[in-house]
Amino acid sequence: MKKIFILFFFLIICLPALAKVKSKDINFPGKFYTDKIKTCTSMPDISFDLNFYVTKVESLIGYDWPADWKANSNSMTVKHEKITVPIKMFLAAIHNAISKNDIESINVSKRLLVHLAKEDTLYNSISIEGLKNKPKCWVNNDPNSPCWFHQYEFARGVFSNYMIAAVWLKSELNDEEYKIVNRYIIKMYEKFLKPIEFQEEEAGIYQMANGGTSVLVYSSWINDKNLAANEINFRFKEFNKLIFKDGYINNNSFRGYRAQWYHTYGLNIALGYVYIADLWGAKIPRSLKKKLINSSKVANLAIKDWDKFRKRKFDGKKSNAISDPLNARKHTHQNAFGIDTLMEIVTGVKLENDPVYLQKRKKELKDGIDDLIGFNPNCLEK
Numbered sequence: 466m467k468k469i470f471i472l473f474f475f476l477i478i479c480l481p482a483l484a485k486v487k488s489k490d491i492n493f494p495g496k497f498y499t500d501k502i503k504t505c506t507s508m509p510d511i512s513f514d515l516n517f518y519v520t521k522v523e524s525l526i527g528y529d530w531p532a533d534w535k536a537n538s539n540s541m542t543v544k545h546e547k548i549t550v551p552i553k554m555f556l557a558a559i560h561n562a563i564s565k566n567d568i569e570s571i572n573v574s575k576r577l578l579v580h581l582a583k584e585d586t587l588y589n590s591i592s593i594e595g596l597k598n599k600p601k602c603w604v605n606n607d608p609n610s611p612c613w614f615h616q617y618e619f620a621r622g623v624f625s626n627y628m629i630a631a632v633w634l635k636s637e638l639n640d641e642e643y644k645i646v647n648r649y650i651i652k653m654y655e656k657f658l659k660p661i662e663f664q665e666e667e668a669g670i671y672q673m674a675n676g677g678t679s680v681l682v683y684s685s686w687i688n689d690k691n692l693a694a695n696e697i698n699f700r701f702k703e704f705n706k707l708i709f710k711d712g713y714i715n716n717n718s719f720r721g722y723r724a725q726w727y728h729t730y731g732l733n734i735a736l737g738y739v740y741i742a743d744l745w746g747a748k749i750p751r752s753l754k755k756k757l758i759n760s761s762k763v764a765n766l767a768i769k770d771w772d773k774f775r776k777r778k779f780d781g782k783k784s785n786a787i788s789d790p791l792n793a794r795k796h797t798h799q800n801a802f803g804i805d806t807l808m809e810i811v812t813g814v815k816l817e818n819d820p821v822y823l824q825k826r827k828k829e830l831k832d833g834i835d836d837l838i839g840f841n842p843n844c845l846e847k
Contacts, residue, residue, distance in 0.1 A: 502564050625678065705753050
Protein backbone atom coordinates (compact mmCIF):
# COMPACT_ATOMS: atom_id res chain seq x y z
CA MET A 466 0.00 0.00 0.00
CA LYS A 467 2.86 2.34 0.90
CA LYS A 468 4.55 1.63 -2.46
CA ILE A 469 1.34 2.43 -4.34
CA PHE A 470 1.03 5.72 -2.47
CA ILE A 471 4.64 6.65 -3.28
CA LEU A 472 4.10 5.81 -6.97
CA PHE A 473 0.88 7.83 -7.03
CA PHE A 474 2.65 10.79 -5.38
CA PHE A 475 5.51 10.56 -7.90
CA LEU A 476 3.07 10.61 -10.81
CA ILE A 477 1.22 13.63 -9.43
CA ILE A 478 4.46 15.54 -9.00
CA CYS A 479 6.22 14.55 -12.21
CA LEU A 480 3.56 14.10 -14.88
CA PRO A 481 3.06 17.84 -15.50
CA ALA A 482 6.79 18.19 -16.13
CA LEU A 483 6.82 15.20 -18.51
CA ALA A 484 3.49 15.78 -20.24
CA LYS A 485 3.69 15.86 -24.02
CA VAL A 486 2.02 18.48 -26.16
CA LYS A 487 -0.64 16.91 -28.37
CA SER A 488 -2.07 18.15 -31.65
CA LYS A 489 -5.44 18.76 -29.96
CA ASP A 490 -3.70 21.25 -27.64
CA ILE A 491 -2.54 23.42 -30.53
CA ASN A 492 -4.52 26.46 -31.62
CA PHE A 493 -2.96 28.57 -34.35
CA PRO A 494 -3.75 32.21 -33.52
CA GLY A 495 -3.84 33.14 -37.21
CA LYS A 496 -1.11 35.79 -37.24
CA PHE A 497 1.73 33.74 -35.73
CA TYR A 498 2.39 35.77 -32.57
CA THR A 499 -1.16 37.08 -32.13
CA ASP A 500 -4.73 36.47 -33.23
CA LYS A 501 -5.07 40.00 -34.57
CA ILE A 502 -2.46 42.48 -35.73
CA LYS A 503 -3.13 45.76 -33.98
CA THR A 504 -1.56 49.19 -34.08
CA CYS A 505 1.63 49.11 -32.03
CA THR A 506 3.42 52.22 -30.79
CA SER A 507 6.68 50.24 -30.73
CA MET A 508 6.48 49.63 -34.47
CA PRO A 509 8.40 52.25 -36.49
CA ASP A 510 6.57 54.29 -39.11
CA ILE A 511 7.58 52.11 -42.06
CA SER A 512 5.04 52.28 -44.86
CA PHE A 513 4.79 51.43 -48.52
CA ASP A 514 3.36 54.89 -48.97
CA LEU A 515 7.02 55.83 -49.30
CA ASN A 516 8.74 54.45 -52.37
CA PHE A 517 12.00 54.16 -50.39
CA TYR A 518 10.66 51.14 -48.50
CA VAL A 519 9.20 49.55 -51.63
CA THR A 520 12.58 49.85 -53.35
CA LYS A 521 14.36 48.46 -50.29
CA VAL A 522 12.22 45.33 -50.26
CA GLU A 523 12.53 44.97 -54.03
CA SER A 524 16.31 44.83 -53.59
CA LEU A 525 15.84 41.43 -51.94
CA ILE A 526 14.04 39.92 -54.94
CA GLY A 527 16.40 37.42 -56.56
CA TYR A 528 19.35 38.81 -54.57
CA ASP A 529 22.62 36.88 -54.96
CA TRP A 530 23.24 36.14 -51.29
CA PRO A 531 25.91 33.44 -51.90
CA ALA A 532 28.08 35.95 -53.79
CA ASP A 533 27.58 38.58 -51.08
CA TRP A 534 28.45 36.08 -48.34
CA LYS A 535 31.57 34.91 -50.18
CA ALA A 536 32.86 38.45 -50.68
CA ASN A 537 32.11 39.93 -47.28
CA SER A 538 31.68 37.36 -44.49
CA ASN A 539 33.83 35.07 -42.37
CA SER A 540 33.45 32.87 -39.28
CA MET A 541 33.32 35.75 -36.80
CA THR A 542 31.41 38.37 -38.79
CA VAL A 543 28.45 37.94 -41.12
CA LYS A 544 27.58 40.87 -43.37
CA HIS A 545 23.93 40.00 -43.79
CA GLU A 546 22.31 43.43 -43.92
CA LYS A 547 21.51 43.23 -47.64
CA ILE A 548 19.02 40.45 -46.92
CA THR A 549 17.99 40.95 -43.28
CA VAL A 550 17.19 44.67 -43.41
CA PRO A 551 14.78 44.35 -46.38
CA ILE A 552 12.89 41.43 -44.84
CA LYS A 553 12.50 43.28 -41.53
CA MET A 554 11.25 46.37 -43.34
CA PHE A 555 8.86 44.15 -45.29
CA LEU A 556 7.37 42.71 -42.11
CA ALA A 557 7.13 46.10 -40.39
CA ALA A 558 5.37 47.64 -43.41
CA ILE A 559 2.93 44.71 -43.62
CA HIS A 560 2.24 44.93 -39.88
CA ASN A 561 1.43 48.63 -40.19
CA ALA A 562 -0.67 48.15 -43.32
CA ILE A 563 -2.81 45.43 -41.74
CA SER A 564 -3.22 47.24 -38.42
CA LYS A 565 -4.41 50.36 -40.25
CA ASN A 566 -6.40 48.47 -42.87
CA ASP A 567 -4.41 50.32 -45.53
CA ILE A 568 -5.72 48.51 -48.62
CA GLU A 569 -3.27 50.15 -51.02
CA SER A 570 -0.26 49.13 -48.90
CA ILE A 571 -1.68 45.64 -48.42
CA ASN A 572 -1.86 45.30 -52.21
CA VAL A 573 1.76 46.43 -52.51
CA SER A 574 2.68 43.88 -49.85
CA LYS A 575 0.99 41.11 -51.80
CA ARG A 576 2.71 42.11 -55.01
CA LEU A 577 6.10 41.99 -53.32
CA LEU A 578 5.31 38.67 -51.60
CA VAL A 579 4.42 37.12 -54.96
CA HIS A 580 7.42 38.64 -56.77
CA LEU A 581 9.83 37.30 -54.15
CA ALA A 582 8.30 33.86 -54.67
CA LYS A 583 8.36 33.99 -58.47
CA GLU A 584 12.09 34.72 -58.47
CA ASP A 585 12.85 31.84 -56.07
CA THR A 586 14.63 34.34 -53.84
CA LEU A 587 17.54 32.79 -51.87
CA TYR A 588 16.92 29.31 -53.30
CA ASN A 589 20.44 29.31 -54.76
CA SER A 590 21.93 29.43 -51.24
CA ILE A 591 23.75 26.38 -49.95
CA SER A 592 21.67 23.60 -48.39
CA ILE A 593 22.31 21.39 -45.38
CA GLU A 594 23.29 18.63 -47.80
CA GLY A 595 25.74 21.00 -49.48
CA LEU A 596 27.36 21.78 -46.13
CA LYS A 597 28.49 18.17 -45.79
CA ASN A 598 31.16 18.80 -48.42
CA LYS A 599 32.35 22.07 -46.89
CA PRO A 600 34.79 22.77 -44.04
CA LYS A 601 33.42 23.63 -40.61
CA CYS A 602 33.39 27.20 -39.32
CA TRP A 603 36.32 28.49 -37.28
CA VAL A 604 38.88 26.18 -38.88
CA ASN A 605 41.95 26.16 -36.62
CA ASN A 606 40.09 28.72 -34.47
CA ASP A 607 40.64 31.23 -37.27
CA PRO A 608 37.97 33.99 -37.19
CA ASN A 609 38.75 34.84 -40.83
CA SER A 610 38.04 31.35 -42.13
CA PRO A 611 34.85 31.01 -44.21
CA CYS A 612 31.73 29.78 -42.44
CA TRP A 613 29.52 28.10 -45.01
CA PHE A 614 26.91 27.41 -42.34
CA HIS A 615 26.27 31.15 -42.06
CA GLN A 616 25.30 31.29 -45.73
CA TYR A 617 22.74 28.57 -45.10
CA GLU A 618 21.60 29.91 -41.72
CA PHE A 619 20.81 33.43 -42.89
CA ALA A 620 19.06 32.23 -46.04
CA ARG A 621 16.93 29.98 -43.82
CA GLY A 622 16.27 32.84 -41.40
CA VAL A 623 15.16 35.32 -44.05
CA PHE A 624 12.94 32.68 -45.65
CA SER A 625 11.42 31.99 -42.23
CA ASN A 626 10.50 35.65 -41.89
CA TYR A 627 9.09 35.55 -45.42
CA MET A 628 6.78 32.76 -44.24
CA ILE A 629 5.60 34.97 -41.38
CA ALA A 630 4.77 37.68 -43.92
CA ALA A 631 2.85 35.06 -45.91
CA VAL A 632 0.92 33.95 -42.81
CA TRP A 633 -0.02 37.57 -42.09
CA LEU A 634 -1.21 38.11 -45.68
CA LYS A 635 -2.73 34.69 -46.28
CA SER A 636 -6.34 35.83 -45.90
CA GLU A 637 -5.71 38.61 -48.44
CA LEU A 638 -4.32 36.40 -51.22
CA ASN A 639 -6.42 35.35 -54.18
CA ASP A 640 -6.19 31.79 -55.50
CA GLU A 641 -3.44 32.51 -58.03
CA GLU A 642 -1.35 34.50 -55.53
CA TYR A 643 -1.73 31.75 -52.95
CA LYS A 644 -0.67 29.12 -55.47
CA ILE A 645 2.55 31.00 -56.33
CA VAL A 646 3.46 31.72 -52.72
CA ASN A 647 2.60 28.21 -51.54
CA ARG A 648 4.72 26.62 -54.30
CA TYR A 649 7.71 28.71 -53.24
CA ILE A 650 7.24 28.01 -49.53
CA ILE A 651 7.05 24.26 -50.07
CA LYS A 652 10.07 24.32 -52.38
CA MET A 653 12.14 26.34 -49.92
CA TYR A 654 11.00 24.25 -46.95
CA GLU A 655 12.01 21.04 -48.67
CA LYS A 656 15.53 22.37 -49.23
CA PHE A 657 16.24 24.40 -46.09
CA LEU A 658 14.02 23.08 -43.30
CA LYS A 659 12.76 19.56 -43.99
CA PRO A 660 16.29 18.10 -43.63
CA ILE A 661 16.69 19.60 -40.13
CA GLU A 662 13.27 18.71 -38.71
CA PHE A 663 13.93 17.24 -35.25
CA GLN A 664 17.69 17.41 -35.74
CA GLU A 665 19.52 17.32 -32.42
CA GLU A 666 22.19 19.93 -31.74
CA GLU A 667 25.29 19.22 -29.70
CA ALA A 668 25.63 22.82 -28.55
CA GLY A 669 24.17 26.28 -28.86
CA ILE A 670 20.83 28.05 -29.35
CA TYR A 671 20.95 30.20 -32.42
CA GLN A 672 18.79 31.84 -35.08
CA MET A 673 15.10 30.89 -35.02
CA ALA A 674 15.73 28.32 -32.24
CA ASN A 675 18.04 26.34 -34.53
CA GLY A 676 15.26 26.30 -37.11
CA GLY A 677 12.53 25.25 -34.68
CA THR A 678 10.64 28.53 -34.91
CA SER A 679 10.83 28.20 -38.69
CA VAL A 680 9.15 24.80 -38.51
CA LEU A 681 6.40 26.30 -36.34
CA VAL A 682 5.74 29.03 -38.89
CA TYR A 683 5.51 26.43 -41.65
CA SER A 684 3.11 24.30 -39.58
CA SER A 685 0.90 27.36 -39.21
CA TRP A 686 1.02 28.07 -42.95
CA ILE A 687 -0.05 24.51 -43.87
CA ASN A 688 -2.31 24.20 -40.79
CA ASP A 689 -0.53 21.07 -39.52
CA LYS A 690 -1.13 20.84 -35.77
CA ASN A 691 0.61 17.49 -35.53
CA LEU A 692 3.83 18.96 -36.93
CA ALA A 693 3.58 21.90 -34.53
CA ALA A 694 3.07 19.61 -31.51
CA ASN A 695 5.96 17.34 -32.50
CA GLU A 696 8.25 20.32 -33.05
CA ILE A 697 7.39 21.85 -29.67
CA ASN A 698 7.95 18.56 -27.84
CA PHE A 699 11.28 18.13 -29.58
CA ARG A 700 12.42 21.73 -28.98
CA PHE A 701 11.50 21.69 -25.30
CA LYS A 702 13.66 18.58 -24.95
CA GLU A 703 16.49 20.30 -26.83
CA PHE A 704 16.26 23.44 -24.69
CA ASN A 705 16.33 21.30 -21.54
CA LYS A 706 19.51 19.70 -22.83
CA LEU A 707 21.24 22.86 -24.05
CA ILE A 708 20.40 25.07 -21.07
CA PHE A 709 22.17 23.94 -17.93
CA LYS A 710 20.47 23.84 -14.55
CA ASP A 711 22.19 27.05 -13.45
CA GLY A 712 20.98 28.87 -16.57
CA TYR A 713 24.19 28.93 -18.61
CA ILE A 714 23.73 27.86 -22.23
CA ASN A 715 25.95 25.24 -23.82
CA ASN A 716 28.30 27.07 -26.20
CA ASN A 717 26.55 30.47 -26.18
CA SER A 718 27.59 31.37 -22.64
CA PHE A 719 31.20 30.32 -23.13
CA ARG A 720 32.29 32.17 -26.24
CA GLY A 721 35.15 34.07 -24.70
CA TYR A 722 34.99 37.85 -24.90
CA ARG A 723 31.53 37.65 -26.48
CA ALA A 724 30.04 35.21 -23.98
CA GLN A 725 27.55 37.73 -22.59
CA TRP A 726 26.58 38.82 -26.08
CA TYR A 727 25.88 35.27 -27.25
CA HIS A 728 24.27 34.19 -23.97
CA THR A 729 21.59 36.85 -24.33
CA TYR A 730 21.31 36.07 -28.06
CA GLY A 731 20.42 32.45 -27.24
CA LEU A 732 18.24 33.35 -24.27
CA ASN A 733 16.22 35.81 -26.33
CA ILE A 734 15.60 33.19 -29.01
CA ALA A 735 14.56 30.56 -26.46
CA LEU A 736 12.20 33.02 -24.75
CA GLY A 737 10.65 33.98 -28.09
CA TYR A 738 10.05 30.34 -28.96
CA VAL A 739 8.58 29.51 -25.56
CA TYR A 740 6.26 32.51 -25.77
CA ILE A 741 4.89 31.28 -29.12
CA ALA A 742 4.55 27.70 -27.88
CA ASP A 743 2.64 28.86 -24.80
CA LEU A 744 0.40 31.09 -26.93
CA TRP A 745 -0.40 28.16 -29.20
CA GLY A 746 -1.51 25.98 -26.29
CA ALA A 747 1.60 24.17 -25.06
CA LYS A 748 2.31 23.91 -21.35
CA ILE A 749 5.90 24.85 -20.50
CA PRO A 750 7.65 22.08 -18.53
CA ARG A 751 8.56 23.18 -15.00
CA SER A 752 12.17 22.10 -15.46
CA LEU A 753 12.53 24.27 -18.55
CA LYS A 754 10.78 27.22 -16.91
CA LYS A 755 13.24 27.09 -14.00
CA LYS A 756 16.18 26.99 -16.39
CA LEU A 757 14.87 30.00 -18.30
CA ILE A 758 14.47 31.90 -15.02
CA ASN A 759 18.04 31.03 -14.06
CA SER A 760 19.26 31.91 -17.56
CA SER A 761 17.64 35.33 -17.21
CA LYS A 762 19.41 35.75 -13.87
CA VAL A 763 22.69 34.84 -15.59
CA ALA A 764 22.01 37.60 -18.13
CA ASN A 765 21.73 40.01 -15.20
CA LEU A 766 24.87 38.62 -13.56
CA ALA A 767 26.80 39.37 -16.76
CA ILE A 768 25.61 42.98 -16.58
CA LYS A 769 26.41 43.43 -12.89
CA ASP A 770 29.63 41.42 -12.63
CA TRP A 771 31.08 40.33 -15.97
CA ASP A 772 34.17 38.72 -14.42
CA LYS A 773 32.06 36.59 -12.08
CA PHE A 774 29.83 35.61 -15.01
CA ARG A 775 32.92 34.41 -16.92
CA LYS A 776 34.29 32.29 -14.05
CA ARG A 777 31.83 29.48 -14.64
CA LYS A 778 33.78 26.41 -15.79
CA PHE A 779 32.88 24.64 -19.04
CA ASP A 780 34.45 21.51 -20.52
CA GLY A 781 32.60 21.55 -23.83
CA LYS A 782 33.77 22.71 -27.23
CA LYS A 783 35.08 26.27 -27.43
CA SER A 784 36.24 26.36 -31.04
CA ASN A 785 34.18 29.50 -31.72
CA ALA A 786 35.18 31.37 -28.56
CA ILE A 787 36.40 34.93 -29.10
CA SER A 788 39.91 35.09 -27.64
CA ASP A 789 40.92 38.60 -28.71
CA PRO A 790 39.79 41.30 -26.22
CA LEU A 791 39.74 43.79 -29.11
CA ASN A 792 36.71 41.89 -30.43
CA ALA A 793 34.87 41.89 -27.10
CA ARG A 794 31.12 42.49 -26.79
CA LYS A 795 30.50 43.09 -23.09
CA HIS A 796 26.80 43.87 -23.25
CA THR A 797 23.41 42.31 -23.89
CA HIS A 798 22.94 41.51 -27.58
CA GLN A 799 21.48 44.57 -29.30
CA ASN A 800 19.49 42.49 -31.80
CA ALA A 801 17.53 41.15 -28.84
CA PHE A 802 15.86 44.54 -28.53
CA GLY A 803 12.84 43.16 -26.69
CA ILE A 804 14.57 40.70 -24.39
CA ASP A 805 13.61 42.79 -21.35
CA THR A 806 9.94 42.42 -22.29
CA LEU A 807 10.23 38.68 -22.96
CA MET A 808 12.12 38.07 -19.72
CA GLU A 809 9.38 39.71 -17.66
CA ILE A 810 6.54 37.97 -19.52
CA VAL A 811 8.04 34.46 -19.60
CA THR A 812 10.18 34.36 -16.44
CA GLY A 813 9.15 37.31 -14.28
CA VAL A 814 12.79 38.46 -14.14
CA LYS A 815 13.51 42.14 -14.84
CA LEU A 816 16.58 42.94 -16.94
CA GLU A 817 19.19 44.97 -15.10
CA ASN A 818 20.20 48.35 -16.46
CA ASP A 819 22.67 47.82 -19.31
CA PRO A 820 23.57 51.28 -20.69
CA VAL A 821 25.63 50.00 -23.64
CA TYR A 822 22.82 47.67 -24.71
CA LEU A 823 20.18 50.36 -24.35
CA GLN A 824 22.19 52.67 -26.59
CA LYS A 825 23.03 50.05 -29.22
CA ARG A 826 19.53 48.61 -29.48
CA LYS A 827 18.15 51.97 -30.64
CA LYS A 828 19.33 51.15 -34.15
CA GLU A 829 17.61 47.75 -34.08
CA LEU A 830 14.36 49.22 -32.76
CA LYS A 831 14.11 51.23 -35.97
CA ASP A 832 13.63 48.02 -37.97
CA GLY A 833 10.55 47.07 -35.94
CA ILE A 834 11.02 43.29 -36.12
CA ASP A 835 13.35 40.96 -34.27
CA ASP A 836 14.07 38.63 -37.17
CA LEU A 837 15.70 36.07 -34.86
CA ILE A 838 12.30 35.28 -33.32
CA GLY A 839 9.93 36.66 -35.97
CA PHE A 840 8.05 39.39 -34.10
CA ASN A 841 8.37 42.53 -32.01
CA PRO A 842 8.07 41.62 -28.30
CA ASN A 843 7.15 45.20 -27.45
CA CYS A 844 3.91 44.76 -29.40
CA LEU A 845 2.74 42.00 -27.06
CA GLU A 846 -0.18 42.58 -24.74
CA LYS A 847 1.42 42.22 -21.32
